[in-house]
Structure formats: structure tokens, C-alpha cells
Amino acid sequence: MARELCKKFKARRNGGAMEQETRWSRLRRSEAAHGYLLVGPPALYAILLLAAPLGTILVYSFLTDGYLEIIREFTLANYREAWTNELYRSVMLRSLGVAMAVTTVTVLLAFPVAYFVSFHVAPERKSLWLFLITIPFWTSYLIRVFLWKVILGFNGVINSGLLGLGIIDEPLTFILYNVNAVVITLAHAYAPFAILPIFVALEKIDRSLLEAGQDLGESKLMTFWRVTLPLAMPGVIASVLIVFIPTIGDYVTPQLVGGPEGRMVANLIQLQYLKLDNYPLGSAIAVSAMSIVTVVSLIFLFLNRRFLRGPK
Amino acid sequence: MKGGGFRIYALAYLIFLYAPIILLPLFAFNEGTVIAFPLTGFSTKWFVAAANQPTLWLAVKNSLIIAASASVISTALGVFAARASTRYHFPGKGGVMGLIMLPLVLPEIIVAVSLLVVLLGLGINLSIVTVILGHVLICTPFTIAILTSAFQSLDRSLEEAAYDLGETGISTFRLIILPLVMPGIISSLLISFTISLDEFIIAFFLAGTQPTLPIYIFSQFRFPQAVPVIMALGTVLVACSIVLLASAEYFRRRGLARSGAKDTGGFL
Numbered sequence: 001m002a003r004e005l006c007k008k009f010k011a012r013r014n015g016g017a018m019e020q021e022t023r024w025s026r027l028r029r030s031e032a033a034h035g036y037l038l039v040g041p042p043a044l045y046a047i048l049l050l051a052a053p054l055g056t057i058l059v060y061s062f063l064t065d066g067y068l069e070i071i072r073e074f075t076l077a078n079y080r081e082a083w084t085n086e087l088y089r090s091v092m093l094r095s096l097g098v099a100m101a102v103t104t105v106t107v108l109l110a111f112p113v114a115y116f117v118s119f120h121v122a123p124e125r126k127s128l129w130l131f132l133i134t135i136p137f138w139t140s141y142l143i144r145v146f147l148w149k150v151i152l153g154f155n156g157v158i159n160s161g162l163l164g165l166g167i168i169d170e171p172l173t174f175i176l177y178n179v180n181a182v183v184i185t186l187a188h189a190y191a192p193f194a195i196l197p198i199f200v201a202l203e204k205i206d207r208s209l210l211e212a213g214q215d216l217g218e219s220k221l222m223t224f225w226r227v228t229l230p231l232a233m234p235g236v237i238a239s240v241l242i243v244f245i246p247t248i249g250d251y252v253t254p255q256l257v258g259g260p261e262g263r264m265v266a267n268l269i270q271l272q273y274l275k276l277d278n279y280p281l282g283s284a285i286a287v288s289a290m291s292i293v294t295v296v297s298l299i300f301l302f303l304n305r306r307f308l309r310g311p312k
Numbered sequence: 313m314k315g316g317g318f319r320i321y322a323l324a325y326l327i328f329l330y331a332p333i334i335l336l337p338l339f340a341f342n343e344g345t346v347i348a349f350p351l352t353g354f355s356t357k358w359f360v361a362a363a364n365q366p367t368l369w370l371a372v373k374n375s376l377i378i379a380a381s382a383s384v385i386s387t388a389l390g391v392f393a394a395r396a397s398t399r400y401h402f403p404g405k406g407g408v409m410g411l412i413m414l415p416l417v418l419p420e421i422i423v424a425v426s427l428l429v430v431l432l433g434l435g436i437n438l439s440i441v442t443v444i445l446g447h448v449l450i451c452t453p454f455t456i457a458i459l460t461s462a463f464q465s466l467d468r469s470l471e472e473a474a475y476d477l478g479e480t481g482i483s484t485f486r487l488i489i490l491p492l493v494m495p496g497i498i499s500s501l502l503i504s505f506t507i508s509l510d511e512f513i514i515a516f517f518l519a520g521t522q523p524t525l526p527i528y529i530f531s532q533f534r535f536p537q538a539v540p541v542i543m544a545l546g547t548v549l550v551a552c553s554i555v556l557l558a559s560a561e562y563f564r565r566r567g568l569a570r571s572g573a574k575d576t577g578g579f580l
Contacts, residue, residue, distance in 0.1 A: 035400030039408055042389040042452060046412045049449050053426035060429060113325050116318035129322075131561055136329045139553050140510050142529050143546040147332035150339070150539075157335065191329055241417070249419020251513050256533065266421040266513075273425055274517070283429070286422055293419070 061283035070279060078284035088268065088285065095265040096292060098179060099248035102186040106243050107236060109187070110194035114235075117195075118202035130199070137192040142252060148185040149257050152176040177259025185253045190246070194239040201235025202228075233307035241297055248293055265289045333550060340543040358544035368545070371528035374440050375509055378524060382447035383504040389448070390455030390500055391493075397456075398463040409456075416453040423449060424517035431518070438520030446514040451504035458503060458564070462496025463489075495563040502560035506553055525549075 061078055064071040082088050117129045136144070151157045152175045159171040175181060205228060213223035251266035258264065265285065272282030340359070344352035362368060396402075397409055415423055427446050436442065466489065474484040490497075512526035519527060529545065532538040 031400055032402040035396050035402030035405065038392050038396035038400065039402075039405075040392070042393040042412050042456075043408045045389060045448070045452070046414070049427065049430075049445060050414060050423070051411060053430040054422075056430050056433065057422075057426045109325065112318060113322045116322040120318055127561075127565070131557075132326060133329065135554060135557060136333055138506055138510070138557050139333060139550045140526070140529070140546060142510075142512055142526050143336070143542070143549065144332055146529075146533060146542070147335055147546075150335065151332060188328070188332070191325075245417050246419055249421045251421055252530075266419065269421055269425060270517075273428065279429060282425065286425055289419070290422055 057283040057286055060280050061287045063280045065278050065280045078280045079288065081281060082284045082288050091263055091268050092265055092285075092289065092292065094179065094263075095248050095289070096296070098182055098186070098254075098264060099244050101183050102190065102247045103240055103244045105183065105187045106190050106194045107198075107239055110191060110239065111198055111236070114195045114198035114202055118199055130196070133195055134192050137189075141189065144189060145185055145253050145256050148181070148188065149176065152181050152184070152257065176257060178261050179258070181257040181259075182254050182262045182264070185257050186247050186250060189253070190243045193242050197238035197242060198232060198235040201232045201238075205231045230307060233304060237301065237304050237307065240300065244300075245293055245297065249289065336543055336550060337547045339540065340547040342540070345537060345540060358540045359548075362541045362544045362548075365541070367523060368528060371523040371525045374519075374522055375525040378440050378443050378447060378515070379505045379508040381444045382451055382508040383501045385444070386448045386451035386504045387455045387459075387497060387500045389452050390459045391497065393452070393456050394459035394463045395489075398460055398466075413453045413456065415450045420450065420511075420513045424514045427514070428517045438518055438522075440519065440522050440524075442518040442520070443515045443522075443524065446518050447508040447511055450511065450514065451507050454507060455500040455504050458500040459493065459496050462493040466492055495566050499560045499564040502556050502563070506556050506560075510553070 060070070062074050062076070064073045064075050064077070082092075113133070117126060117133075121129055149156070153159070154171050154173065154176065156176070158175065159168075162168045163171065175184075209227055209231070210223055213227045214220070218226065248264075249266050250264065251270060254262050254264040254267055258267075269282050269286050269289070272278045272285060276282075341354055341356065342352060343355040343357070393409065393412055397405065423446065427442070427449075431438065431442055431445075470488055470492075471484055474488050475481075479487065510526065512530060515524045515527055516530070523531070529542055532542050
């Protein structure tokens with residue numbers, strides 16, 4: 001935008017003094033140069049410690065695993081193994097299923113809270129509400145996950161409470177060391193992540209649009225459905241992605257509360273790297289997991305593209 | 313009362329969010345070794361037991377060194393990136409900023425394994441330095457998010473006035489811009505410190521034999537008799553992070569008030 005304006009300005013001035021021209025281009029050049037100079041250190045850091053390592057595991061995923069060294073020989077065998085081995089495939093499908101379930105539960109539960117804070121809380125108290133919502137997210141993740149183990153366990157809070165009240169005769173076993181426990185724990189852990197983007201999108205909605213909807217004879221519910229929800233969709237989409245992407249790669253929760261049936265792809269990657277020392281296969285699984293995340297996210301964005309087009 | 317049903321739901325939701333954390337002090341001060349109801353009596357022995365573990369102190373020391381270094385480095389990088397993205401236009405800005413912000417949407421395990429492979433490939437020994445390298449990577453996007461809003465609310469004409477009055481670029485930055493964004497910088501330091509202190513998976517992969525606090529906690533989960541001690545430790549940690557966050561929020565609000573912007577709430 002600014003550059004185009006600059007060009008136009010230059011074109012108009014073209015007939016004028018030559019000196020003016022060079023000064024303009026010099027200024028422009030120095031602005032870009034300043035930008036590059038400033039962004040240089042963080043960009044260099046990201047290239048060296050993020051882009052290069054990601055490139056390296058991509059390369060590793062095509063190499064062959066020797067027993068003590070990695071043989072520099074191109075192969076697709078790692079991917080064949082990662083995608084056809086029944087064990088690996090089931091773990092990846094489970095991770096995908098768990099991440100989708102967690103995302104759905106989290107976003108559906110979070111939406112009314114975001115709506116309440118944005119529409120029904122007095123403006124000066126909004127920050128306080130957001131602060132209260134974010135605090136649990138910043139407290140030790142490991143300990144929060146472990147507390148769910150304490151709550152859901154065989155001798156845990158729920159079981160000992162229900163036994164003490166005489167509601168059940170023997171402890172419930174379906175709530176720990178399986179996929180249910182993983183979903184509950186992750187849905188709790190990522191709740192604030194889901195609320196914030198929806199809240200931001202709701203805050204941006206021009207309240208007069210809602211009045212207009214009702215003036216034109218729509219019911220409250222229809223106004224919500226046809227005005228509020230479509231305008232809040234960018235926030236919903238953001239919160240879906242912000243919950244889905246980290247949950248699919250979560251390591252701690254499946255490790256602590258998942259039991260053998262609840263293992264997810266991060267546990268598999270850790271096993272390949274740190275226990276079995278099979279870097280190429282671990283890399284292939286990691287790259288596959290990343291591709292799945294990217295593809296699912298892109299499909300999701302594509303399906304919702306009409307909500308993301310800004311006002312023209 | 314406005315929004316009756318929604319209010320009840322939102323309060324129930326808050327209770328759900330806080331339920332596990334409320335259990336923490338209950339069991340930390342509980343006398344019994346077994347984590348279950350009913351509680352058996354008040355005791356502070358688990359706090360004493362936690363304080364008597366030498367490995368725990370080593371882990372705390374490591375974690376503090378890592379968190380302090382990572383927060384300073386990532387905030388410094390964040391200042392550069394936020395200033396570049398809010399003040400200057402240059403070709404390829406979207407791509408560069410996208411790469412720097414990428415760890416925000418990348419599963420942490422991927423960051424951890426890719427760094428591990430490269431560091432081992434280069435023959436670098438794993439230590440707390442390598443953990444710092446990884447933590448800077450994941451903290452920087454958060455510092456940029458906080459600092460960008462601080463830099464965005466700057467009034468450009470203040471800077472221009474300083475130039476007109478004969479200040480150089482560097483002295484303007486030091487005398488005008490830095491004091492105005494200082495609350496943002498402090499809040500970014502505190503947030504990245506908290507993130508680094510709590511980060512487990514990258515430390516787990518990159519720390520080698522050095523314990524950090526989360527690694528220590530994770531290793532103790534295997535021993536049922538160690539659980540009450542972990543509860544006591546958790547209580548202390550939660551209290552510390554609430555203090556840290558409350559101060560971060562205080563500085564963030566003061567910064568907004570100073571530059572005259574409207575409070576839109578939240579860190580993210």
C-alpha cells in the first residue's frame with residue numbers, strides 16, 4: 001500500500017528535479033533496510049534453530065537406520081512403515097480422533113463463556129473475567145494433568161467420593177487410563193485457549209448490527225444465527241486451530257492418564273527417538289504427524305473460507 | 313441481573329477450570345500419604361519434606377537459570393521483531409514474521425525432536441544451554457504478541473517530534489520509545505519466564521542429565537509415596553505463578569493507560 005503510494009508520488013514527480021527522485025528512493029531503500037536490520041536477529045535465530053532443524057528431520061525421514069549410525073541412503077521405507085504398520089497407524093488415527101473430540105468439546109463449551117463475557121459483563125470488569133479464565137492455564141501444566149489422574153483414579157476423588165456416599169459399590173474403572181481420560185484432561189487444559197479468540201471476535205462485532213437485525217423483525221435467536229455467529233466465525237476458526245494443533249502432539253496427558261490404550265503420536269515419537277534410537281523412523285512419524293495437522297487445518301480453513309473473507 | 317442463564321453457566325465453567333487447582337492445597341496440607349477423601353488432618357510436613365530434597369533444589373536452580381536467560385533473550389528478540397513489524401515496511405515481511413511465529417502453531421514435540429537431531433548431529437553436548445536455546449524459540453512468539461500491541465499503541469508523532477528536536481534514531485529509541493513500551497517489556501519478561509519455567513517436553517528432550525523443575529516433577533510421579541510432596545511443591549508453584557501473572561497484568565494495564573489505549577483485556 002505505502003509502496004504503491006510512493007511509486008505514484010514518484011511518477012508524478014518524475015518531471016521534477018533529479019535530486020528529489022534519488023532522495024525518495026534512498027529513503028525508501030533505507031526504510032526497508034531498517035526493517036531488515038531490525039528483523040534480522042530474530043529471523044536469523046528462527047532460521048538456524050527452527051527452519052534448519054525442521055529441514056533436517058525431513059531429510060532424516062528419508063534415510064536408512066543402521067544399528068549405530070544413520071546410513072545416507074535415500075529410502076521411502078520409513079514412510080511405508082509409518083503408514084502401513086498396524087500399530088503406528090492406529091496411534092495416528094487415535095491422535096487425530098482425540099484431537100478432534102477435544103477440539104469439538106472445548107470450543108462448544110467455550111463459546112457461551114466468551115459470549116457471556118463479551119455481551120453481558122460490564123466493560124470495566126471484562127479484564128478481570130479474562131484474567132480469571134487465563135490463570136489456570138498458566139499454572140504448572142504437569143501438575144494440572146496429574147491432578148486429573150488424582151481426580152479420576154481408582155482411589156481418586158470421584159471414586160472415593162461416590163463410594164463414600166454409597167452411590168456406587170465398586171470404583172469406576174472406565175474413567176482412567178483410556179481415551180476418555182485423555183479427552184477430559186486435554187479439554188480442561190486448553191479451555192482458555194478456546195475462549196480468548198472467540199471473545200476477541202465477539203468484541204469486534206458492531207452492536208448496532210444486532211439492533212438492526214431485530215428492528216428488521218428477526219427474533220433474538222435468528223439474529224444470533226444470522227448476524228452474531230457468522231461474524232464470530234473467524235474467532236471460532238482460530239480457536240479450533242489453536243486447540244487442535246497442540247492437542248494432537250501432546251505428550252504429557254496421554255503418558256500420565258492415557259494408559260496403554262491412550263497412547264498418542266507424541267509418545268510414539270518419543271519412543272522412537274529416546275528409547276529405540278531409530279531417528280529415521282521417528283522423523284518419518286513426526287513429518288507424517290505434521291502433514292496430517294497441516295492438511296486437516298487447511299481443509300478446515302477451506303471449508304470455512306466464506307467466513308474469513310473480510311468486508312470488501 | 314443481566315444474562316442470568318449465561319452467568320450461571322460461566323460461573324460453573326470457572327469452577328470446572330479451577331477444580332483441580334483447588335484440590336492442590338487441600339492435599340498438600342493433608343496429613344495422609346494417600347491422595348483421597350476424606351482428609352485426615354492438617355500438616356505441613358510435606359512442605360518440609362520437599363525442602364529437604366537436594367535434587368529438587370538443583371532442579372529449581374537450573375529452572376531459574378533457564379527461565380531467566382530464556383526470558384531476557386526472547387524479549388530482546390521480541391523487541392527487534394515487534395519494532396520491525398509495526399514500524400517498517402519491507403518485502404517478505406509476512407514470510408519472515410510467519411517463520412518466527414511458527415512455534416505457536418507447531419506441536420512442541422516436533423520442535424523438541426528437530427532441535428535434538430541437529431544438536432546431536434553437530435556434536436553439541438546436551439545441557440541447560442540447549443534447553444535455553446529451545447525455550448527462546450517457543451517464548452519469542454509470545455513476547456512478539458505482547459510487544460506488538462505495546463509498539464502499536466505508540467503515537468508516531470512523538471517520535472517525529474523527537475527527530476525534529478534534533479535527536480538521533482538511537483537516542484529517540486532510548487528516550488521516547490523505550491520508556492513508553494517498558495511496561496510491555498516487563499510483562500513480556502514475566503510471561504516468557506512463566507512459560508519457560510513450566511515447559512516440560514523441550515526440556516525433557518534437550519536437558520541431557522540435568523534436571524529442571526518439570527522434569528523433576530515428572531520423574532517423581534512414578535513413586536506413589538512422593539505424591540504428597542509434589543502436591544506441596546505444586547502449591548508453592550501455583551502461588552508463585554499467580555503472583556507473577558498478577559504483576560504481568562498490572563504492568564500491561566499500566567502500559568495501556570500510559571499510552572492512552574483502550575483496554576481490550578487478556579495477554580494473548
